[in-house]
Amino acid sequence: MGLTTSGIIFLSLAWGIILSLVTYCFYKVFRIEQKK
């Protein structure tokens, strides 16, 4: 079976969305905390 092209696309998209969101949130949290 193996990962199909569409499987790789879905995995990459899902991981990409979540990693972007986590990075954005914690970048903001630490930056704002540093400013304070």
Place this chain on the structure above:
Amino acid sequence: MAKKGEREQWGTKIGLILAVAGNAVGLGNFLRFPVQAAENGGGAFMIPYFIFFLLLGIPLMWIEWGIGRHGGKFRHGSAPGMFDVLWKNKLAKYFGALGLFISITILIYYTYIESWTLGFSVFSLFGMYSNETRETMTGFLSSYQGITKSETFTSLWPAYILMIITFALNFAILYKGISKGIERLAKIAMPLLFLFAIILAIRIIALGTPDPAFPENNVANGFAFIWNPDFTALGNPNIWLAAAGQIFFTLSLGMGTIHAYASYLKPDEDIVLSGLSTASTNEFAEVILGGSIAIPVAVAFFGLDATKQIAQGGAFNLGFVSMPIIFGSNHFPLGEVFGFMWFLLLFFAGITSSVAMGQPVVAFLEDEFGMDRKKAVTTLAIGVLAAVQFVIFFLKFGFLDEMDYWAGTFGLVVFALIETILFMWVFGADKAWKEMNNGGDIQIPRFFYYIMKYVTPVILLILMIWWFVQSAVPTLLLENAKPENVPYIWGARILMITIAVVIILMVKRAWSINNHNKVM
């Protein structure tokens, strides 16, 4: 611990985020999600999953943080008081009592399950299972639970002692308070949980094909099982409801726990960024880590067809039977260490959730009855310890399953619907919007106003009606219950009714002796 008369506060923002994320990250992230994804269209499942994350998960997260912080202004750390300030009606506090009922009922059985993970982590380290088959490992688990007897476990005592240790840990943390107990736990347990999960995921990906005699049993096919999309599944409404349910459970919504944590914030402290950060941390644990461990390794060891059967057997079957077989296999070098890490990460996921379930009742006793923390925690501990005896000794008769259905499944969506209507419609959408955005490090995008007011309650209503027809009615009528289990199922119901009545009477008593709703 705060001085008498003062309300405690969180020490740091990151501590608060980790504590709420710890509340959300539970056993379901690592066991329930991959099973749901694999069974409901693979990669295609992520389409409704992300849609409901946007329309249900994130909005409800902000609503619960908003209700909690608002209630905290009036010195209310639990739902009865919080609802009472949202809706000036005698009934409001009784709707809030549902939040106390749900959190304490789940706490009763969840802590027992949590103690299994602690036990299995120790068993892994001492190599108490190796080269097991599905039959022998099922026997190992059931004898540990006292359902059967085996050479390893001839009585329930090991499980009972581990349950007592888990209970003691939980209540010691609760006794220490918000900053020195719950926050400190989150700062230790959450980084360790992520560290263990990342190590396990990397190890499993590196496994490739563990047994060259079966080349089709490999990790890549495990990822394919979860991620290759089956677009025809999107036409099935059950897939959409499964995705909505998964988002709902994974974020620990509708339990009254997020409210309790948020009540210890200052009135102008950010909740928008904190809420989004906790939701995204939970998704990282679920989709990226949870999706890379149990199912991929199960396919690599058992093959696709057997993994499908395991998945249909449920999350416990995957976590406590299949995973130990894998870690005890000759094809998994240092399996004792990785098994220890697997069960300890589940224990960390469990304990950060169970202390959150205890907090609403502790806050209720402190805020509404003026108890000090020691007395409040002791009262809760005695009540929970008494009730858990039934769960332990009647486990095989479906006692736990009955409690889990009404409090841990159906009750959640009912409570979430009530809180959404109270906050966005009774309290008022404009006031709620202002309350949530007050002091925000970022502002909530305006389109969420309409989602929270119209879309989220409609989705919750559809979920509630669907579950009522599909499962609540058959469960209530005992349609699928074994005849020998029926008296015990009724016992579970009587216990739950007793808990509900005690909570309602306590709420009534608290309001009759106190002047409520004075701003801090």
